[in-house]
Amino acid sequence: MEFTMGSLIDEAETGEQPLDPKPLHSLAPMFPTPPGYDVAISDPPFFYITPIQQHPGPGAASFAGPPPQQHPGPAPASSAGPSPGPGSAVPLKATPISAAFPARRPKEELSDEDYTPASEKRKPSSSSPKRTAKKVRQAGDSTAVNTKQRPIRRSLSKELAGWPSTSDNPREAVEATMAMFDSLRRRTLQLDEKEGLGRRADLKASVLMNQNNLKINSLKTIGPVPGVEIGDIFFYRIEMCIVGLHAPSMAGIDYLSAKLAGRDESLAVSIISSGGYENVEDETDTLVYTGQGGNSRRKDKEKHDQKLEKGNLALSNSASKKNQIRVVRSARDPFSITAGKVYIYDGVYRIEDSWMDTAKSGFSVFKYRLRREPGQPDGFSVWKMTDKWKANRATRENAMVLDLSSGAEILPVCLVNEVDGERGPSHFKYVTGVKHSRPLSRNRPLHHCECTSVCMPGDPNCSCARQNGGDLPYNLDGVLARHVPMLYECSRDCHCTKDCRNRVAQRGVQLNFEVFRTRDRGWGLRSWDPIRAGAFVCEYAGQVMDETNMSMDVQEDEYTFRTTCPNDKAVRWNLGAELLEEKGADDATAERFKRLPVVISAKDAGNVARFINHSCSPNLLWQAVQYDHTDNSYPHIMFFAMKHIPPMTELTYDYGIRGAPPGIKGKSPLACKLRPCLCGSANCRGSF
DNA sequence: GACACATCAGTTGG
DNA sequence: CCCAACTGATGTGT
Numbered sequence: 149m150e151f152t153m154g155s156l157i158d159e160a161e162t163g164e165q166p167l168d169p170k171p172l173h174s175l176a177p178m179f180p181t182p183p184g185y186d187v188a189i190s191d192p193p194f195f196y197i198t199p200i201q202q203h204p205g206p207g208a209a210s211f212a213g214p215p216p217q218q219h220p221g222p223a224p225a226s227s228a229g230p231s232p233g234p235g236s237a238v239p240l241k242a243t244p245i246s247a248a249f250p251a252r253r254p255k256e257e258l259s260d261e262d263y264t265p266a267s268e269k270r271k272p273s274s275s276s277p278k279r280t281a282k283k284v285r286q287a288g289d290s291t292a293v294n295t296k297q298r299p300i301r302r303s304l305s306k307e308l309a310g311w312p313s314t315s316d317n318p319r320e321a322v323e324a325t326m327a328m329f330d331s332l333r334r335r336t337l338q339l340d341e342k343e344g345l346g347r348r349a350d351l352k353a354s355v356l357m358n359q360n361n362l363k364i365n366s367l368k369t370i371g372p373v374p375g376v377e378i379g380d381i382f383f384y385r386i387e388m389c390i391v392g393l394h395a396p397s398m399a400g401i402d403y404l405s406a407k408l409a410g411r412d413e414s415l416a417v418s419i420i421s422s423g424g425y426e427n428v429e430d431e432t433d434t435l436v437y438t439g440q441g442g443n444s445r446r447k448d449k450e451k452h453d454q455k456l457e458k459g460n461l462a463l464s465n466s467a468s469k470k471n472q473i474r475v476v477r478s479a480r481d482p483f484s485i486t487a488g489k490v491y492i493y494d495g496v497y498r499i500e501d502s503w504m505d506t507a508k509s510g511f512s513v514f515k516y517r518l519r520r521e522p523g524q525p526d527g528f529s530v531w532k533m534t535d536k537w538k539a540n541r542a543t544r545e546n547a548m549v550l551d552l553s554s555g556a557e558i559l560p561v562c563l564v565n566e567v568d569g570e571r572g573p574s575h576f577k578y579v580t581g582v583k584h585s586r587p588l589s590r591n592r593p594l595h596h597c598e599c600t601s602v603c604m605p606g607d608p609n610c611s612c613a614r615q616n617g618g619d620l621p622y623n624l625d626g627v628l629a630r631h632v633p634m635l636y637e638c639s640r641d642c643h644c645t646k647d648c649r650n651r652v653a654q655r656g657v658q659l660n661f662e663v664f665r666t667r668d669r670g671w672g673l674r675s676w677d678p679i680r681a682g683a684f685v686c687e688y689a690g691q692v693m694d695e696t697n698m699s700m701d702v703q704e705d706e707y708t709f710r711t712t713c714p715n716d717k718a719v720r721w722n723l724g725a726e727l728l729e730e731k732g733a734d735d736a737t738a739e740r741f742k743r744l745p746v747v748i749s750a751k752d753a754g755n756v757a758r759f760i761n762h763s764c765s766p767n768l769l770w771q772a773v774q775y776d777h778t779d780n781s782y783p784h785i786m787f788f789a790m791k792h793i794p795p796m797t798e799l800t801y802d803y804g805i806r807g808a809p810p811g812i813k814g815k816s817p818l819a820c821k822l823r824p825c826l827c828g829s830a831n832c833r834g835s836f
Numbered sequence: 837g838a839c840a841c842a843t844c845a846g847t848t849g850g
Numbered sequence: 851c852c853c854a855a856c857t858g859a860t861g862t863g864t
Contacts, residue, residue: 347844347845347846348845348846348847351845351846351847352846354847355847358847385847386847386848389847389848395848395849396847396848396849397846397847397848397849398846398847398848399848399849405849405850445841445842446842446843447841447842447843458850487838487839
């Protein structure tokens with residue numbers, strides 16, 4: 149959060165850093181929404197936030213149609229609806245997104261109405277709890293007959309009118325697509341868990357993306373995929389399908405068939421090395437990859453020799469053709485309870501050797517040695533470094549302090565400077581929580597539930613779920629399902645245990661942080677661990693001030709947190725979740741995100757959050773959280789990841805337009821002192 | 837607990 | 851239409 153005026157580092161110095169944190173990686177724009185929004189007042193049940201259209205973004209000219217690369221030919225057979233006519237560039241020609249979730253709330257007739265395919269007689273008994281992808285597909289196919297525009301569909305196309313296209317800004321399109329997928333996935337999981345069918349929300353979200361033509365880069369290409377950067381991480385195989393990095397949902401080898409390649413032989417385009425075979429992946433610039441097949445996990449299938457067909461044949465063709473092959477490596481997700489994997493895009497490689505070998509099973513396999521193309525940014529090698537540091541913190545180069553928190557945090561906070569001669573930040577006391585300067589109003593008793601062991605989604609007796617609008621705010625994996633105006637975690641008066649899923653932020657920081665010297669923005673914060681979208685990052689700790697009594701001097705302090713009203717990017721984080729709602733006027737509307745009087749100063753005392761810099765395209769959002777008192781004007785300010793954040797990526801949030809007097813949102817910025825913004829993102833507002 | 841293993845429900849494209 | 855594919859979540863046993 150430190151801001152250093154006019155001390156730009158010489159460019160020459162920047163090339164030699166052993167670690168290139170790739171600032172653009174995290175600072176790329178997410179949504180082309182103008183810095184404003186409007187709360188829709190018409191059709192309230194169907195849409196909530198509408199981008200202001202008077203200032204169309206650069207992508208507006210291309211309208212809302214699917215990205216040009218998409219479906220250049222006939223639509224895939226699986227969704228064989230006729231392609232939209234020239235005038236109907238609306239991407240959501242298929243089933244309304246809500247249709248995938250019929251009978252969620254049987255009371256609402258809208259769901260049935262919307263869901264039932266026109267060609268099918270509506271059956272009131274469609275409330276079968278099982279919502280399969282097949283159902284969705286049927287609905288999608290038949291909507292071709294259904295020309296009537298339903299409100300929900302209109303709202304969807306409105307929502308997505310500003311949707312970035314790959315031709316406009318590929319990075320933006322990838323980030324928006326990833327954000328949409330994970331928002332759909334988190335909300336789907338949250339709703340499914342309530343009904344006890346919380347399985348494969350990733351696949352369900354993928355089907356929704358497919359139905360609504362939201363997948364991008366679906367034309368297979370050799371070499372880099374537009375908008376996907378080296379080092380990008382994925383928590384599901386299907387995420388890589390959706391952005392066009394790797395098309396097969398399970399198979400490790402993606403290839404162009406001879407026909408698609410326009411050649412007489414197929415060519416491999418992408419491989420995933422994720423531990424299923426006996427690959428050699430210790431080196432960061434070479435990889436010995438095993439061909440596919442013969443390795444079935446199923447008991448009823450016996451193992452056999454690999455055959456020179458499909459992916460193996462394509463890899464062998466590529467061995468002589470020497471074309472670029474994208475490589476995705478994998479690692480264990482350190483925070484997954486269920487041995488989940490993280491997939492890391494590591495750039496392009498070429499095959500330099502291939503041979504046949506005998507696997508441990510005794511059957512013959514194909515082997516391919518690939519070498520990474522030189523000159524590419526760091527990808528998987530960053531993981532190797534952070535693994536080493538986590539195993540032994542003393543191996544961190546240029547570390548000035550091994551634990552800035554002096555033991556206050558569960559995990560030490562490293563302080564490093566690889567940029568200049570600064571010895572460290574000015575003195576402050578490290579504290580992990582907030583201190584209030586005046587007593588909080590205690591006019592209400594602390595909320596609490598009677599759950600005996602842990603709170604379970606769908607339990608109508610859990611008063612904490614009720615307090616949160618009926619949903620437990622976190623999924624089983626501990627990620628925030630939706631951004632909400634106020635989140636209520638279980639309190640000390642709750643009867644549930646400390647490992648209840650509704651106690652996440654109160655448990656404190658679980659990441660290996662480092663405070664590091666940026667090139668031009670003072671100190672910054674990043675993590676040695678990967679952080680998935682929705683994961684808790686840290687609280688903004690410090691002294692809680694009373695806004696009304698604050699002087700202008702204090703307001704200008706660079707170590708001050710104040711809320712802005714509201715953070716439109718954070719509100720947009722729920723986009724996918726909102727599209728799932730059959731009714732949602734009372735859900736995440738911008739109107740409900742009010743500016744809060746809470747102001748926190750971390751000047752004299754604070755935690756890692758005081759080092760988080762501003763960005764106009766941030767990777768964190770703040771979420772108001774309550775659990776230890778009842779004064780909703782002064783909640784805890786908790787940061788959560790807005791997207792998947794690879795290790796060593798700077799963490800940022802949107803400070804908002806600072807200094808604007810309360811109640812005047814985004815107006816008269818000249819009336820207050822603004823600082824120039826150096827975030828470097830395409831949507832940079834220039835100051836904050 | 838951490839892990840290995842089995843099973844089950846799924847998508848995708850050849 | 852069928853099937854294989856380096857899935858992912860859950861359950862069982864060590």
